[in-house]
Each structure stands twice: as structure tokens, then as C-alpha cells.
Amino acid sequence: MDEQFELIMCIINQGFAENVMDAARQCGATGGTILNARGSVREEAEALFNISISPQKEVVFILIPSDKKEDILHAIYQKCGLNTPGQGIAFSIPVDDVVGLKKKTIEI
Numbered sequence: 001m002d003e004q005f006e007l008i009m010c011i012i013n014q015g016f017a018e019n020v021m022d023a024a025r026q027c028g029a030t031g032g033t034i035l036n037a038r039g040s041v042r043e044e045a046e047a048l049f050n051i052s053i054s055p056q057k058e059v060v061f062i063l064i065p066s067d068k069k070e071d072i073l074h075a076i077y078q079k080c081g082l083n084t085p086g087q088g089i090a091f092s093i094p095v096d097d098v099v100g101l102k103k104k105t106i107e108i
Contacts, residue, residue: 004066014056016086032062
């Protein structure tokens with residue numbers, strides 16, 4: 001497969017993962033995986049960022065073509081960033097290899 005991919009990961013307060021997926025889908029993502037998680041934070045971190053951090057989290061994994069990364073990250077930040085009730089952080093990492101994906105074929 002010649003196409004390049006990125007994995008976007010978003011850690012967000014519990015109950016806001018669908019907001020992340022809605023923002024990503026509006027920019028061309030086709031789906032993602034949502035995991036329940038529990039965060040740990042020191043009181044110093046809460047004081048540094050001047051926010052209260054909920055321990056119950058969701059982690060969203062979204063595999064996307066590299067050319068959609070900037071738009072999707074920006075949309076997630078706008079809808080679900082640290083200054084929203086979801087208090088999400090998102091980042092991406094490059095993906096070296098992908099198996100199990102098929103290119104869509106268009107019949108004429």
C-alpha cells in the first residue's frame with residue numbers, strides 16, 4: 001500500500017469520545033476505536049494548568065491518511081480541546097505499515 005497513514009490519539013474526559021469522532025468525521029475520518037481508561041495526575045499538574053482533571057477518561061484511536069491529519073487535529077481541538085468540558089488532548093504518530101485495509105474501487 002503506497003498511501004501514508006497517521007494514528008491520531010485523543011485522551012478525553014469520559015462521555016466526550018463521540019464528540020471527538022463527530023469532529024474527525026466532518027474532516028474525512030471514517031471511524032475510530034474508543035477505549036475506557038483511568039488517568040492519574042498530581043495536584044501540581046492541576047494547579048499548573050488551572051483545571052480540575054477527572055480520572056475517568058476515554059482514549060480515541062483514529063487511523064487516517066496523512067494528508068487529513070492537520071484538518072482533523074484542528075477540528076478535534078476546536079470541539080474538544082483543553083478549554084472545553086471534554087478537556088481533551090490529541091496528538092498523532094506516523095504509521096510505518098498497515099495491513100488489513102483495502103482501497104475502495106469505483107466501478108464505471
